[in-house]
Amino acid sequence: MSRPSELPGATPFGDALPDAAGQSARQGDAASVRGASRSMERVRPGGRPGRRRAGGSGVAAHLDMGADWQRVSHRYVVVLIVGTIVWGLAGAVVGLVLWLGFGLWWAWMLVAADVAAAIAMLVIAPRRAHSIGYQLREDDLLFCHGILFQRYVAVPYGRMQLIDINRGPIGRILHLADLRFVTAAASTGVGIPGLHDDTAAGLRDRLVALAETRRAGL
Amino acid sequence: MGDPGAVPAGVEAADGRWHRLHPATPLLRGGVGILAVLGVIAANLRERITDLAMTMVGVRGVPDDDSGDPVSALVRHGLVGWAILAAFALLFLALGIFYLSWRMHTFRVGDDAVEVRRGILSRHHRNARLDRIQGVNLSKPLFARLFGTAKLEVSVAGQDANVELAYLGVAVATGLRREILRRASGTRRLAAASRPAAAGTDLFTRRLDDFLAPHYDPDAPPPTSAVVIPPLRLFGSIIVSGLSIALVIVIAVVSVAAAHGVYVILVILLPTILAWGGVYVRRFVRAINYSIVGTADGLRIGYGLFSTSNETIPPGRIHALEVVQPLIWRPFDWWQIRIDTAGRLKDKGVAGQHNTTILPVGDPAAIEKVLGIVLPTLADERTVGIVTAGMHETGAAAFARQRETTMPARGEKGPEAGSEAATSAEGTPAVDPSPTPFTVPPRRAAWLRPLSWRRVGYVVAGGAVLVRTGAIWRRLRVVPLARLQSTEVRQGPVRRGLRLVRVRLHTVDGPVRAELPVIGVEEGIRFFRGIAAAQAAAVAADHSDRWAAS
Numbered sequence: 001m002s003r004p005s006e007l008p009g010a011t012p013f014g015d016a017l018p019d020a021a022g023q024s025a026r027q028g029d030a031a032s033v034r035g036a037s038r039s040m041e042r043v044r045p046g047g048r049p050g051r052r053r054a055g056g057s058g059v060a061a062h063l064d065m066g067a068d069w070q071r072v073s074h075r076y077v078v079v080l081i082v083g084t085i086v087w088g089l090a091g092a093v094v095g096l097v098l099w100l101g102f103g104l105w106w107a108w109m110l111v112a113a114d115v116a117a118a119i120a121m122l123v124i125a126p127r128r129a130h131s132i133g134y135q136l137r138e139d140d141l142l143f144c145h146g147i148l149f150q151r152y153v154a155v156p157y158g159r160m161q162l163i164d165i166n167r168g169p170i171g172r173i174l175h176l177a178d179l180r181f182v183t184a185a186a187s188t189g190v191g192i193p194g195l196h197d198d199t200a201a202g203l204r205d206r207l208v209a210l211a212e213t214r215r216a217g218l
Numbered sequence: 219m220g221d222p223g224a225v226p227a228g229v230e231a232a233d234g235r236w237h238r239l240h241p242a243t244p245l246l247r248g249g250v251g252i253l254a255v256l257g258v259i260a261a262n263l264r265e266r267i268t269d270l271a272m273t274m275v276g277v278r279g280v281p282d283d284d285s286g287d288p289v290s291a292l293v294r295h296g297l298v299g300w301a302i303l304a305a306f307a308l309l310f311l312a313l314g315i316f317y318l319s320w321r322m323h324t325f326r327v328g329d330d331a332v333e334v335r336r337g338i339l340s341r342h343h344r345n346a347r348l349d350r351i352q353g354v355n356l357s358k359p360l361f362a363r364l365f366g367t368a369k370l371e372v373s374v375a376g377q378d379a380n381v382e383l384a385y386l387g388v389a390v391a392t393g394l395r396r397e398i399l400r401r402a403s404g405t406r407r408l409a410a411a412s413r414p415a416a417a418g419t420d421l422f423t424r425r426l427d428d429f430l431a432p433h434y435d436p437d438a439p440p441p442t443s444a445v446v447i448p449p450l451r452l453f454g455s456i457i458v459s460g461l462s463i464a465l466v467i468v469i470a471v472v473s474v475a476a477a478h479g480v481y482v483i484l485v486i487l488l489p490t491i492l493a494w495g496g497v498y499v500r501r502f503v504r505a506i507n508y509s510i511v512g513t514a515d516g517l518r519i520g521y522g523l524f525s526t527s528n529e530t531i532p533p534g535r536i537h538a539l540e541v542v543q544p545l546i547w548r549p550f551d552w553w554q555i556r557i558d559t560a561g562r563l564k565d566k567g568v569a570g571q572h573n574t575t576i577l578p579v580g581d582p583a584a585i586e587k588v589l590g591i592v593l594p595t596l597a598d599e600r601t602v603g604i605v606t607a608g609m610h611e612t613g614a615a616a617f618a619r620q621r622e623t624t625m626p627a628r629g630e631k632g633p634e635a636g637s638e639a640a641t642s643a644e645g646t647p648a649v650d651p652s653p654t655p656f657t658v659p660p661r662r663a664a665w666l667r668p669l670s671w672r673r674v675g676y677v678v679a680g681g682a683v684l685v686r687t688g689a690i691w692r693r694l695r696v697v698p699l700a701r702l703q704s705t706e707v708r709q710g711p712v713r714r715g716l717r718l719v720r721v722r723l724h725t726v727d728g729p730v731r732a733e734l735p736v737i738g739v740e741e742g743i744r745f746f747r748g749i750a751a752a753q754a755a756a757v758a759a760d761h762s763d764r765w766a767a768s
Binding site for chain 2: 063064065140149152153154155156184187188190214
């Protein structure tokens with residue numbers, strides 16, 4: 001795996017407000033970090049490039065937070081679809097048992113609602129996967145999530161106490177991993193699901209290294 | 219004790235060797251249990267004793283043995299001697315266990331950490347690093363004060379992670395607190411030798427002094443600043459509170475029902491009323507002797523008359539502050555301060571509130587003083603007006619000033635300059651600070667916050683973010699930039715339609731929730747970006763984990 005040629009953080013923190021010139025300079029540093037992560041993506045067996053460079057057609061971010069969003073793997077859609085189908089079936093089975101087994105006449109509405117919700121979730125599953133993105137900025141990690149209720153969280157590197165990698169059953173088959181970040185504030189709640197295994201491991205290693213260089217007190 | 223060459227008790231206890239607690243500890247910790255057992259025995263014997271007394275006085279004849287309680291069963295079978303023997307054996311066993319647990323309970327204060335070992339069957343060993351402590355609490359429950367002991371609790375970040383040294387002698391505990399804070403501060407000063415106690419003071423005089431002035435620490439340097447709360451205001455604030463309103467309503471309901479002859483409600487609600495009366499008494503008792511002082515080792519909060527408590531919070535351990543005014547206090551202009559801190563004590567704090575309430579009631583001068591102790595950069599003459607504006611400026615005034623800023627006179631400052639002043643992290647405004655320092659949301663925010671939209675606002679000043687919300691319950695939240703964890707921007711479909719966002723500042727868990735519920739999209743994104751940069755600078759410049767290391 002290639003390593004980033006330089007770590008961001010060499011620029012001073014003098015200016016409080018990021019003006020346009022400063023921001024592009026800092027994004028140049030961050031871009032070197034991201035460039036390394038993309039080259040790691042290509043090392044994956046199979047050779048197929050995992051992600052397009054996120055440009056205007058990247059993450060459907062409604063707010064203007066910069067355009068350099070990294071997306072999660074395409075195959076995360078499969079995880080979402082399988083999860084929706086499983087829960088939809090479970091709900092439908094419960095409803096059917098109530099309707100036919102116990103004879104509650106109104107339970108067919110539960111079944112219908114469950115099926116409708118499952119179909120709706122299946123339809124928007126690609127958009128849901130598309131809406132997750134992250135940016136490695138100079139001092140923090142910016143994370144975006146959601147279609148209707150969008151949520152952006154900026155977590156400075158030095159504030160990360162813990163980085164978890166979790167793999168669900170479907171994720172293990174598809175070689176996908178979920179990254180979860182823990183800070184001292186329980187309300188932060190940031191996670192990047194659906195990353196490819198190598199990307200997740202590389203991102204975690206780099207974030208741990210960055211967190212160590214920025215480590216401050218609580 | 220009067221020997222000038224003697225090593226002070228606290229320094230001796232902190233010499234890195236294992237020490238035991240005060241010998242009276244088993245009685246103080248287990249004493250309540252013994253009293254409970256005695257109470258049960260007395261309850262069982264009550265009938266017997268009253269019958270015996272009546273017989274001796276001659277009121278009644280010999281009672282019959284049909285009462286059926288265990289004591290009469292024992293008497294019937296002639297087992298009284300064995301019962302007494304068993305009682306004594308249990309007593310000795312209990313004393314033996316207490317003695318053993320006292321011997322096994324030791325502590326050690328080294329240069330880096332406080333360690334405690336305890337337990338007879340299952341051993342516990344707790345280790346707390348001194349440079350990670352969040353606060354030190356010296357409390358003296360009533361029962362312990364009779365023996366001249368105190369409890370020292372070192373709070374550490376985390377759930378149920380505190381190191382508790384209960385009970386130590388008062389001199390040892392005070393000296394140990396000083397030593398722990400000195401080592402946690404990273405100073406290179408040697409431990410100052412304390413002045414010895416005046417020669418010839420006997421036990422009774424020392425106890426009396428301790429009772430009358432429990433927070434007096436003769437070795438502490440003079441405090442840098444103190445906030446005095448008049449007792450009348452403290453008691454007034456306990457009376458004028460939400461609990462009183464509920465009590466008045468309940469009493470009114472009960473009286474109306476009783477007037478109509480419905481007495482069952484009185485029976486149901488009487489225990490509740492009595493319990494609330496107990497809450498008042500507890501709050502009064504805990505609010506006496508309240509003091510809040512800024513020392514070199516941080517904020518020191520003390521309260522209590524019978525059972526006292528004295529908590530020290532070192533600098534940099536307060537993660538967020540909230541200055542709040544309930545509607546019922548608005549005529550008196552009283553405010554309350556609550557904080558977020560990583561270490562949490564188990565007991566309730568001042569005036570029976572949670573121990574995250576550091577100032578139960580204060581007038582604006584007291585609030586500014588406390589903010590000045592916690593965040594000295596906020597007490598600057600440039601920034602002191604911001605706190606006042608944060609507390610008292612009404613929505614209409616804020617909105618009028620914002621309009622003045624955005625619709626300037628000809629050829630003068632424009633809107634960029636005004637908002638530059640608002641978001642400048644150094645607190646040096648580019649323009650005259652008389653326009654409201656708080657950046658308020660646009661008019662369309664009234665759809666979501668019809669009453670308070672003009673008061674919602676933020677400003678970055680003095681190394682902290684101040685967020686103002688609320689029209690009925692006025693709140694001002696202060697988050698030091700060096701303690702901010704992460705920032706969040708949320709936008710749901712309603713806010714997207716109104717071109718607003720919700721910005722939230724994450725800090726460690728606590729009662730303070732620093733959130734801007736509504737702000738314009740451009741303003742919100744500018745805030746989001748500005749915070750990211752200013753936070754990095756503040757964290758790099760922050761050295762408060764070792765506050766006295768030069």
